[in-house]
Amino acid sequence: MDSPAGLDTPGPWFCRAAEVTAPVRLFYFPCAGGNAAAIAGWQAHLGTAVELHVAALPGRGARLFDEPPRDLDDLVAHLTGAVADLADRRFAFFGHSLGALVAFEVARGLRRQGSAMPECLWVAGAEGPRTRAVRHRLHDLPEAEFIQALRDYRGTPAEILADREMMELLSPGIRADFGLSELYAYKSEPPLNLPIHALRGDRDPYVEASRVAGWAHESTRPLRVSVFAGDHFFIQPHQTDIAALVVAEFAADRVNPYGSLPSRSFWRTAVAGPAMEEIGDLWQPKFAVGQDDPIITVGSCFARHIGRALLEAGMNFCDAEPPPPGLTAAEREARHYGEFSFRTGNIYTAAMLRQWLSWAFGEAAPAADEAGRPGAGTSAPAGVWAEDGRYFDPYRPAVEPEGHPSAEAVRAARAETLAAIRGAIARAACLVFTLGLTEAWHDADDGTVYPVCPGTVRGTFDERRHVFRNATFADVYRDLSAAVALARAASPDLRVVLTVSPVPLTATATGGHALVATTYSKSVLRAVAGQLAAELAYVDYFPSYELITGSPFRARFFEPNLRTVTGEGVAFVMRHFLDAFGPRAGGPARAAAAVRTDVTGDGGDPYCDDAVLDYYRAR
Amino acid sequence: MIRTVTTPYSTTTAPARFLLLGDSHAGPVGRAARAAGIPFSGGPIGAARDFNAGFFDLRGDDPVFRDVETDQLYRGFLAELGAAGLGELSVPLVLTFGLSAHFFATTENWQLYRVRTGAFVPGFVSGRLFDDIVRAMARDAIAFYRHARGLGLRVLAPLPPQRVPSMSDPEIFMAAQETMRRALDALDVEIIDLRARVTDAAGLQRPELCEADDPIHGNLAFGRLILADLLDRGL
Numbered sequence: 103m104d105s106p107a108g109l110d111t112p113g114p115w116f117c118r119a120a121e122v123t124a125p126v127r128l129f130y131f132p133c134a135g136g137n138a139a140a141i142a143g144w145q146a147h148l149g150t151a152v153e154l155h156v157a158a159l160p161g162r163g164a165r166l167f168d169e170p171p172r173d174l175d176d177l178v179a180h181l182t183g184a185v186a187d188l189a190d191r192r193f194a195f196f197g198h199s200l201g202a203l204v205a206f207e208v209a210r211g212l213r214r215q216g217s218a219m220p221e222c223l224w225v226a227g228a229e230g231p232r233t234r235a236v237r238h239r240l241h242d243l244p245e246a247e248f249i250q251a252l253r254d255y256r257g258t259p260a261e262i263l264a265d266r267e268m269m270e271l272l273s274p275g276i277r278a279d280f281g282l283s284e285l286y287a288y289k290s291e292p293p294l295n296l297p298i299h300a301l302r303g304d305r306d307p308y309v310e311a312s313r314v315a316g317w318a319h320e321s322t323r324p325l326r327v328s329v330f331a332g333d334h335f336f337i338q339p340h341q342t343d344i345a346a347l348v349v350a351e352f353a354a355d356r357v358n359p360y361g362s363l364p365s366r367s368f369w370r371t372a373v374a375g376p377a378m379e380e381i382g383d384l385w386q387p388k389f390a391v392g393q394d395d396p397i398i399t400v401g402s403c404f405a406r407h408i409g410r411a412l413l414e415a416g417m418n419f420c421d422a423e424p425p426p427p428g429l430t431a432a433e434r435e436a437r438h439y440g441e442f443s444f445r446t447g448n449i450y451t452a453a454m455l456r457q458w459l460s461w462a463f464g465e466a467a468p469a470a471d472e473a474g475r476p477g478a479g480t481s482a483p484a485g486v487w488a489e490d491g492r493y494f495d496p497y498r499p500a501v502e503p504e505g506h507p508s509a510e511a512v513r514a515a516r517a518e519t520l521a522a523i524r525g526a527i528a529r530a531a532c533l534v535f536t537l538g539l540t541e542a543w544h545d546a547d548d549g550t551v552y553p554v555c556p557g558t559v560r561g562t563f564d565e566r567r568h569v570f571r572n573a574t575f576a577d578v579y580r581d582l583s584a585a586v587a588l589a590r591a592a593s594p595d596l597r598v599v600l601t602v603s604p605v606p607l608t609a610t611a612t613g614g615h616a617l618v619a620t621t622y623s624k625s626v627l628r629a630v631a632g633q634l635a636a637e638l639a640y641v642d643y644f645p646s647y648e649l650i651t652g653s654p655f656r657a658r659f660f661e662p663n664l665r666t667v668t669g670e671g672v673a674f675v676m677r678h679f680l681d682a683f684g685p686r687a688g689g690p691a692r693a694a695a696a697v698r699t700d701v702t703g704d705g706g707d708p709y710c711d712d713a714v715l716d717y718y719r720a721r
Numbered sequence: 722m723i724r725t726v727t728t729p730y731s732t733t734t735a736p737a738r739f740l741l742l743g744d745s746h747a748g749p750v751g752r753a754a755r756a757a758g759i760p761f762s763g764g765p766i767g768a769a770r771d772f773n774a775g776f777f778d779l780r781g782d783d784p785v786f787r788d789v790e791t792d793q794l795y796r797g798f799l800a801e802l803g804a805a806g807l808g809e810l811s812v813p814l815v816l817t818f819g820l821s822a823h824f825f826a827t828t829e830n831w832q833l834y835r836v837r838t839g840a841f842v843p844g845f846v847s848g849r850l851f852d853d854i855v856r857a858m859a860r861d862a863i864a865f866y867r868h869a870r871g872l873g874l875r876v877l878a879p880l881p882p883q884r885v886p887s888m889s890d891p892e893i894f895m896a897a898q899e900t901m902r903r904a905l906d907a908l909d910v911e912i913i914d915l916r917a918r919v920t921d922a923a924g925l926q927r928p929e930l931c932e933a934d935d936p937i938h939g940n941l942a943f944g945r946l947i948l949a950d951l952l953d954r955g956l
Contacts, residue, residue, distance in 0.1 A: 393929065394756075394941050413949055414918060416929035416942035424759060427738050428955050525758075685929035685942070717748040717765050 115184035116155040117164070120145045124153040126352045127193040129185060129220070131201030131208075132156065133227070133257065133335075134279035135272065137163030140338075147345030152352060155188065157181060157201070161275030170278035174286060178204065182211035189218040196348065198337055199308075200283045202228030206320065210291055214389065216639025219296060222351050223321075226301040226344075227309055227334050230316020232288040237308065241281035245273065252276065255308075257335050291390040292687060297323045299351070301344065303336030304329050322386055323364045373654050381654060385682045388635075388642045389597050393685045395531030396420035398443040402450045402538025404603035404646070404667060406441040411676040416685045419443070422526035423519060438501040443530075444522040447498035450538035452581035452630070453551045453573065457497070459588040462523035485548070486512045487561040496552060499560035527592045536646070537582075537627040538603040540573040541611055541619070555611070570611045572622070578630040586634065586641065598641045599683075600631040604650035606665050624651075644683075646675045735760040737802055738956045739877075740810060742795065743817030744769045746881050749932075749944025750815065750951075756941070757948065762801045766794045769821030774861045782808045782872060784865060807868075813875040813956055816910075819862025820881050822898040823937055825855055826889035846896040855900040863904050870908050877954070878905050879913035879947045882939035883926040895924070913950050919943060 116129065117138050122145060130141060138156040145154045159177070161170025171177040185193075185208060197205030202225035212219055229235065240251045249269060252258045258276075262268050298321040300314050311329075318325040328347070330336045337344055365371040366383040373381060391397060396418050399408045409419040425439035434440060438447050449455050459465075487494040492505025493512045498519075506512045527533070543552045546569045555570075557563030573581070582600075590596050602624055610619030628647060635643040650659045650671050657664060659671025681687065741747050741754075741763035751764040767776075767788065776791075777784040783806035786792035804810045834841055845851055856863060869876050880898060885891045902912055919930050919939075930946070932938040 413945060416927070416940075418756075418942070418945065421757065424757070424952055430955065431953065434953075717745075717751060 117158045122153050127153045129195050130156045131197035131205040133199035133201050135276035147342050151349045170275040174282045178207040178211050181208045186217040193220050194222040195220045196224040198226045223298045226337050229313035233313045233316025236284050239284050241277045292387045293320050293322045295322045295386050299326045301328050303332040306334045308334050384645050387682050391532045394418050396529050398526050398530045398533045400442050400449050401536030402603040403448050404605050405536030407672045415680045420526050423522040436503050443526050445519050447501045451542045452578045456581045456585040459585050462520045494560045527589050532597045534599045536601045536603050540623040540626050544569045575626050599644050601644040602627045602647040604647045649675050737762045739813045739815050741815045746817045749939050750947050753944035753948040763798045766791045769824040772818040773859045808872045815877045819859040822894045823889045825897040826893035828890045852900050855897045866908050866910050877911040883920050886936040
C-alpha cells in the first residue's frame with residue numbers, strides 16, 4: 103500500500119502518558135485534530151488496572167511537522183500493524199468522534215489479517231459507520247470559514263483559534279482529519295464479534311441518537327449505549343466515570359467470561375427457545391466477499407445447489423466451463439454443466455480435490471492407461487475406460503453419459519476441464535468446497551483416487567487393482583491442506599469456505615452399519631474442516647451439516663428416505679449462507695443505501711448516456 | 722447519441738454466441754458476458770430515447786441506423802461476426818430496443834389522461850387506447866424486431882430492470898412493459914422475463930440487483946442473471 107509522505111515516520115504510532123504496566127491495554131483514538139495531551143489525565147483514572155496507549159497521528163502533537171494523514175486506508179494499515187505489535191495482552195479500543203471510525207476500521211483490519219482482537223470497542227460521540235451523516239463539509243472550506251466552523255465545534259480553545267500563526271501550523275492536520283471523516287466510505291464486512299459500547303452527549307449537536315444506534319449493525323453482540331450530560335466533547339468532564347466503565351468492563355470479563363457472550367452462545371436462547379425457522383446467527387464469516395468477486399464451488403452432490411443460489415442472490419458464481427451453444431436443458435443437466443464451477447462432476451473427498459488441483463497445476467505424476475501406457479503429459483492422467491466402443495473418464499465417468507468417441511477425446515475433454523480449473527482458481531476470490539465422504543476407491547497401480555467404485559457407474563472392478571480406503575482424520579487433513587495450498591499457490595489471496603454435506607452415505611464399503619459409517623465420515627470431515635478453519639485465517643467453516651442434521655431440525659429437511667435433502671432444506675441452508683455472506687449480509691441497509699431513486703426531470707437519459715459510455719470505458 | 726466510443730468489444734478466440742444490440746440496459750449483459758469469458762459481439766449503441774421511433778431505415782434487407790456513429794458501431798459488430806448485413810447473421814440476436822419502460826412512463830406524458838382526482842380513467846392502462854399509444858411510441862423498435870424475425874433470426878429480448886425512477890409513473894411503467902412484452906411475444910421474440918426472480922414483494926428490483934448511484938439500471942449481478950438465462954436457452 104502506498105503511503106502519503108510522512109506516514110512512514112519511524113516514530114511510534116502510540117504513546118503513553120505514564121509508565122504504567124498493567125495486564126490490559128486501552129488504545130485510545132482521538133477526535134479530529136486531537137492528540138495525546140488532550141487525555142493525559144486519563145491514566146490517573148485508570149490507575150494501575152489499565153495501560154493507556156494513545157494514537158500519535160502525524161500532523162499534531164509530537165508529530166506536528168509530519169505530513170497529516172490523507173488516506174484512511176493507509177492510516178488504518180499503519181495503526182493495525184502497530185496494534186498487532188502490542189497485542190501481547192488483553193486490550194480494548196476507545197475512539198472519540200473520528201477516532202471511533204478509526205478504531206472501528208482498525209478492529210476490522212486486525213480481523214482481516216487474523217490478529218488478536220480487542221475485547222471491546224468504545225465509541226464516543228460518533229454515529230454508526232453506515233448510518234452516520236456528514237452534515238457539513240469542513241475540510242475544504244476557506245480558512246476563515248474553517249476557523250469559524252471549529253469555533254462552533256467548541257473543541258479548540260478560542261485563544262488558539264485566534265492565533266493566526268498557531269493555526270497555520272495546526273490547520274492542515276485538523277483539515278486532514280475532517281477530510282478523513284467527511285470522505286469516509288463504508289465498506290460492508292460481517293459484523294465484529296465483540297461488544298460495542300457507544301457513549302454520547304445528550305446535547306451533542308453533531309450526533310443523533312438514532313444514528314448512534316447504527317453501531318448495532320457492526321457487532322454480533324447487543325449494542326450498549328450510555329448517555330452523558332454534555333455536548334460533543336462530553337468525555338472531558340466525565341472522564342472519571344468513563345474510565346471507571348472501562349476498568350469495570352475489563353474486570354467483568356475477567357470475573358466471568360460468559361457474562362459478555364451473545365445469546366447465540368447459549369443453548370436455551372439460541373436453540374431451545376426460538377422456533378425452528380428462527381434459529382439463526384450460526385455463522386459469523388471470517389471474511390467478506392464482494393458481490394462481483396468470483397466464487398468457485400466444488401464438492402459433493404449437495405454442493406451443486408450453491409452456485410445457482412449464489413447467482414440468484416446477486417453474487418458472482420464462477421462458471422468456468424459453460425456449456426457449448428445448442429444444448430438443451432436436459433442435455434446440459436445430463437452432462438453436468440453448471441453444477442459446479444468446472445465439469446469435474448461430484449468431488450466427494452479431499453483426496454479427489456487434491457488430485458484435480460494437482461493435475462491442473464502439474465504437480466502429480468500422470469496415470470497410466472489400462473494398457474500400461476504412461477500419461478501423455480506431465481499433469482494430466484491418461485487412464486481411460488473403454489466400453490462398447492465408447493470411452494469414459496475414470497475420474498468423472500458420469501459427466502458424459504454416452505461416453506466419448508475416442509480415448510483422445512476423453513483426454514481432450516479432461517484437458518479442457520483442467521484449463522478451466524486453472525483459469526477459475528486464478529481469478530476467484532473464494533472457493534467453497536463441500537466435503538462429502540471419507541470412503542474412496544484407489545488405484546493400487548498408479549495411486550490415483552476414483553470418485554466412485556469402478557464397476558458401478560462405469561468401468562470394470564479389478565479386485566487386485568481397485569483398493570478401498572476409509573480416510574482417517576490425518577489422511578483428510580493432509581489432503582485438504584495440500585489442496586488448499588495448491589489453490590493458494592496459484593491464487594495467493596484466495597479465501598476458502600469449507601462445509602460438510604449433510605447427505606448420508608448411500609452405502610458403506612466398510613461392512614459396518616450405514617449409520618455408523620456415516621457418522622464416522624461426517625465427524626472426520628467436520629473435524630478436519632474445523633481444524634483448518636482454526637489454523638488458517640483464510641479458511642472458514644460454514645455449518646450446512648448442522649443446519650440439516652442438527653437435532654433442533656428433527657430431520658424435517660430430509661425426504662422419506664432420510665437421505666435426500668428436500669428443496670426446502672437446501673433453501674434453508676442457502677438462506678443462512680447468504681444472510682451472512684451474501685450482498686445483504688450485515689443488514690439490508692448496505693445494498694439499499696447505495697441505490698438512488700431520484701432522477702432528473704430530463705427522462706433520466708444522462709444516466710443512460712453515462713451507462714453506455716461506462717460500458718466502453720470499462721475495458 | 723454517444724460521442725465517445727472506443728473499439729467495440731469482441732471475444733475473438735472462440736465463435737461469438739450472440740450479437741447484443743440495445744440501449745444502456747444492454748450494458749450489464751455485455752459486461753457480465755465479458756467477465757465470464759462468454760464470446761459475443763456488441764453492446765449498447767445508444768440511450769433509451771434513441772431506439773423507439775425514427776431511428777433506422779431499411780437499405781434492402783439491412784437496417785441502417787440514422788445516427789452515423791450508431792450505424793458505425795453496428796457495422797463494426799457485424800463485421801466481427803463476418804456478416805455484411807443483419808440477414809447474414811448466423812448467431813442469435815439479443816435486443817433491448819423499446820424496452821426502457823421508464824422512458825415511456827414519464828409521468829408528465831400521461832397527465833392528459835388523468836381525471837381530477839389524479840387517477841386515470843378506469844380501465845385506461847388496460848385498454849386499447851393505452852396499448853396503441855405505447856405501440857406508437859415504440860413503433861420503430863417493434864418494426865426492428867419484426868424485421869429481424871422476418872429475416873429468420875432468433876431474437877431474444879430481456880425485460881428491463883424493474884426500477885421506476887421518480888420521474889416515471891409505476892403504473893404506466895408496468896403497463897407499458899406489458900404492452901411491449903405482448904407485442905414482441907406476438908412476433909415470436911423470446912422474452913427474457915426474470916421478474917419473478919429479481920423483484921421484491923412490491924414487484925420492484927431487489928436492491929442487490931440495482932446499479933448503485935443510479936436510479937434506472939440493473940447492475941452487473943442483474944446482467945449475470947440475464948446471461949445465465951441466455952445460456953440456459955442454448956446460446
